[in-house]
Amino acid sequence: xxxxxRYAVAVIxxxxxxxxxxxxxxxxxxxxxxxxxxxxxxxPPFPALSMDNMFWALQVSxxxxxxxxxxxxxxxxxxxxxxxxxxxxxxxxxxxxxxxxAKFANDIDSKQREEEWKVYDDILKQxxxxxxxxxxxxxxxxxxFDVPSLTDASNHFRKIxxxxxxxxxxxxxxxxxxxYGTYSFISLDACPSPGLRRxxxxxxxxxxxxxxxxxxxxxxxAEDNHTLWFSHYPSSIITTDHHQLSKLLGTATVHVCGHLHxxxxxxxxxxxxxxxxxxxxxxGDFRFTQTYRLLVFDHDLFxxxxxxxxxxxxxxxxxxxxxxxxxxxxxxxxxxxxxxAIRILAFSPHRIVSVxxxxxxxxxxxxxxxxxxxxxxxxxxxxxxxxxxxxxxxxVKDSAGQETNVSQTFSASGDPVxxxxxxxxxxxxxxxxxxxxxxxCVWLSLASCLVLTAITKGSHSYFAPLVRCKRVFYPxxxxxxxxxxxxxxxxxxxxxxxxxxxxxxxxxEGHFLPGSITYLHGLTHVVLFQLPLTFYLNxxxxxxxxxxxxxxxxxVYVVMVTLLVRSIYASPYGPLSVLISPGLAxxxxxxxxxxxxxxxPPK
Numbered sequence: 001x002x003x004x005x006r007y008a009v010a011v012i013x014x015x016x017x018x019x020x021x022x023x024x025x026x027x028x029x030x031x032x033x034x035x036x037x038x039x040x041x042x043x044p045p046f047p048a049l050s051m052d053n054m055f056w057a058l059q060v061s062x063x064x065x066x067x068x069x070x071x072x073x074x075x076x077x078x079x080x081x082x083x084x085x086x087x088x089x090x091x092x093x094x095x096x097x098x099x100x101x102a103k104f105a106n107d108i109d110s111k112q113r114e115e116e117w118k119v120y121d122d123i124l125k126q127x128x129x130x131x132x133x134x135x136x137x138x139x140x141x142x143x144x145f146d147v148p149s150l151t152d153a154s155n156h157f158r159k160i161x162x163x164x165x166x167x168x169x170x171x172x173x174x175x176x177x178x179x180y181g182t183y184s185f186i187s188l189d190a191c192p193s194p195g196l197r198r199x200x201x202x203x204x205x206x207x208x209x210x211x212x213x214x215x216x217x218x219x220x221x222a223e224d225n226h227t228l229w230f231s232h233y234p235s236s237i238i239t240t241d242h243h244q245l246s247k248l249l250g251t252a253t254v255h256v257c258g259h260l261h262x263x264x265x266x267x268x269x270x271x272x273x274x275x276x277x278x279x280x281x282x283x284g285d286f287r288f289t290q291t292y293r294l295l296v297f298d299h300d301l302f303x304x305x306x307x308x309x310x311x312x313x314x315x316x317x318x319x320x321x322x323x324x325x326x327x328x329x330x331x332x333x334x335x336x337x338x339x340x341a342i343r344i345l346a347f348s349p350h351r352i353v354s355v356x357x358x359x360x361x362x363x364x365x366x367x368x369x370x371x372x373x374x375x376x377x378x379x380x381x382x383x384x385x386x387x388x389x390x391x392x393x394x395x396v397k398d399s400a401g402q403e404t405n406v407s408q409t410f411s412a413s414g415d416p417v418x419x420x421x422x423x424x425x426x427x428x429x430x431x432x433x434x435x436x437x438x439x440x441c442v443w444l445s446l447a448s449c450l451v452l453t454a455i456t457k458g459s460h461s462y463f464a465p466l467v468r469c470k471r472v473f474y475p476x477x478x479x480x481x482x483x484x485x486x487x488x489x490x491x492x493x494x495x496x497x498x499x500x501x502x503x504x505x506x507x508x509e510g511h512f513l514p515g516s517i518t519y520l521h522g523l524t525h526v527v528l529f530q531l532p533l534t535f536y537l538n539x540x541x542x543x544x545x546x547x548x549x550x551x552x553x554x555x556v557y558v559v560m561v562t563l564l565v566r567s568i569y570a571s572p573y574g575p576l577s578v579l580i581s582p583g584l585a586x587x588x589x590x591x592x593x594x595x596x597x598x599x600x601p602p603k
Contacts, residue, residue, distance in 0.1 A: 040300070041334035041414075045180075047299045047319040048340045049377045051370045053180045054318070056345065058090045059230070059293040061258025062285035064142065065116045066101030073287045074119055076309055080292060081127035084309065088294065088347050088374075091176055092185065093133050096258045096283065097140025097232025099157075103198065108572050110145040110198040111495065117156040124162065135162045136174055138187045140232035140259065141202060144195035148494050148509065163187070171210075173217045181225035183297065186217050186252075188231035190238045194509055196493045197572055200501070203432060203516035204233035206240035211248060218251045225300050226330075229255040234270075234282055239432045239516045250276040253302055253330040256293070260426065261285040269306075271419055272427030277329040280427045298343060301331050305406070313348040313396045313404045320382070320410035323389055323417040333414035337386060341377040342367065348398040352376075358393040359385070367394075382412040389417060435519035439503065442526050443484040446534065450477050463534070465541035472537055472597050479590055480530055483522065488583025491573025498576070502583070525583075529560050533591055536560075540598035557595070564588050 045053055063077050085093060100116035103109070124130050139157050147155050150170070158164050163172065170189035175182060190204030206214075221227045229249055234257045238245060249255050255278060262268050262284040270282035283306065284291040290309035296302070298318040303325065305316040320336050327333070344367055346352050355367040355376045367376035393407040409417060453463045454473070467473050484503060493499035499508030503522040506513045539553050568585050571577050578585040 037328055037334075038330065038332045040332040041328075042338065043332065044335075044338075045299055046335050046338040046340065047301070047343055049370070049379065051375050053300070054296070054298045054343075054375070055091045055176070055178060055183075056088070056294060056296045056316075057092045057094065057185075058085065058088060059094045059096060059256055059283055059295060060286050061096040061232070061283045062098040062140065062261060062287055063095070063120075064098055064101040064285070064287035065119050066103070066287075067113055067115050068101060068103060068105040071116075071119055074123065076290050077286065078123050078127060080286070080290075080309055081123055081129040083349065084292065085127075085129055085133055087312075087349050088314065090133060090294075092174065093129070093135050094185065094230045094256065095135070095137040096230050096256065097138050098142045098258065098285075099137065099140065100143055101287075102142045102145040108198075108570055110142075110572065112143075112146055112154045112156055114156060117160050121160045130162050134174065134176075136185060136187065136230070137161050137163050138189055138230065138232060139170060139191050141191060141195075141204075144191040144193075144201060146197045146494050147193075147195035148497055150193055171214055171217065173221065175224075181300070182223075184221035184224045184227045186214075186221070186227060186229050188214065188229055188249075190231060190233045190240075192513055194494060194497075194511060196499075196506070196508065196513075197495075199572075200493070200506060200513075200517060202237070204231075204238040204240075205513060205516070206238060206245065208241065208244075211240065211244050214248055218248065221251070226297060226302065227252040228295075231255070231257045232259050233257060234259060234427055235280060236427055236429055236431050239514055242430050242433070246274065246276070249280075250274065250278055252278050253327060254279040254281060254295075256281050256283065256295070258283050258285065262289070263426070265289070267423045267426060269420070270423045270426050271325075272424035273325075273327075273416075273419055274428065277327055279325060279327060282427060294345075296345065299332075299335055299339075301333070301335060302327065311404070312350070312400075312402050313346050313352060313398050315347075315394055315396045315404045315406045316345040317342075317392060317394055317406060317408060318345060319343040320385075320392065320412060322408040323411040323415070324409070324419050326411065326414060326416040328414060328416065336410075336414055337382045337412045339382060340379060342380050342392070344376045344378075344394055344396075345374050346376055346396045347374050348396075348400075348402065350398040350400040350402070352396060352398050354395075354397045356395040358395070360390050361393075385410075385412040387413070389415075432514075432516045432519070435517075435523065436515065439519040439523040439526070440484075442523060442531075443480075446526060446531060447477075447480055447484065450480060450534070463538050466534070466538040469541050469598070472541065472594050475590065476534075476537065476594055479587065483525070483530070483583055486582065489573075489577045489581035489585070491571070491577030493573055501573075501577075525587075529564060529587065529591075532556055532560050533594075537594055537598050540595065561588065561591070564591075 063073050099120050102112050143157055171187050174185040190206050192201050192205040229252045260282055272280045283293050293306050294316055295304045296318050301321055303318055303321040307314050319339055357364045357367055357378050367378040369376050389409050389411050391409055395405050397403045453467050487500045487502040490500050493508045497509055503518050504515045536553050536557050
């Protein structure tokens, strides 16, 4: 019977591991192998020497105006709204969330702070940027901290946002009309409602009715030249029906977002191409990196450049565009091979004095300005570069002695080049179902091992000492099972509002928010506390161990307890979340009692 138990445990662990791998492959949206061509692929107009069929926009994200740090991002943001917008002169600016920080200096408490929103309002008024350009802003998770409802007085976005004043909606459609076509810019507000205090609103959330409402924004844009979605959350960090969300975002050429802060600079170019062909581009935060994005539509070919504040000249190669971001199903890439000019945008507060163009490492010539700039053009013959991929480098200098070099790979034939695999993982992987599957695999493996060992009596299994000591084993087993099934704690999830938190979701104010980052919290607890505690208790109840081995396990337990105490201390949901806390604080005295009982086992 013991042998059968071992086999059963092995089979369960193998099934869980296989399930997790298959689930990850399903969550990750691999690029398509076959993509249809754009209907206007070989039709004019083609990029040439004149300033036509071209406009550009700017994106900035995660400004985090914060009273806690003395508003360190306020001055750079003021410079962006005044100088950068004035120099670049975009058709519109998108601010994709986390306008304010809404966190205290202890980095634990979070709450909307009116002073931060007043600074945002003052900057918009002082720079007069809303009068200069179409200003499109949306909320981020920080702008939604501790907001019980959309109409609550703490929701300062409704009072300050220019977009709310124009559209009276959090998700809206802005239409940019030109002589050569219509372009839709659609905001996607995925902030959960109600808005909890940190950390449980890190993931966005869309209900089915919100998906239906967003569809009503897309339908009028069906015949537009291009549709662009902009949101705070990447699609990978939104809890919803991902099939419906993918269909919705798949109507666009590109989806731009923020939120992930380039993972603290660890992944600086977080770009992905979805299986239906549309691009998704995460932008680094403005608070620490002062990054912004230039987006260009040139003869319906989309391209972009991520730049740093006050680094001039700002240079962008519009044609031929970067081969990594070619979208044959969404744009007429055939126009590249029919174009008659290399087209470059160069911006600077000072006069541009030279624009050198190099092809495949050889200097070709100097590009010349069209009507004084910012467009610089150089005639070329794309037929010479029709096979394979090639490189283009542009060197731009201004009268202040500043210099910028920009290079990229291009394909005149319109054949895309694959994006880097690792950065795209963070865009294309659906993290909520993946974390759920990971938690269930690890938790079920531990729970199954304990239950099966108990059923088979475990006479020769590794955990036999633990199973034999019933006063230790059964309380521990109940704790493990409760963690994956029952609620963890009751706490003040919003000021004056109690809620219940569990691994599978949160209940507050009559609303149910499905589990998202709770699964990551649960997975971390199982891996860093429950699993080591299982082995530690079994070790204490076993007589076959050396003194050195015992000291290693004692040190491991001290680290486990330290991490648990730290998580209890960092709980932002008040003393009640510690008192009524079978999944947060209670495991600490329980583990101490079980360790003591293991030291004093019955004879």
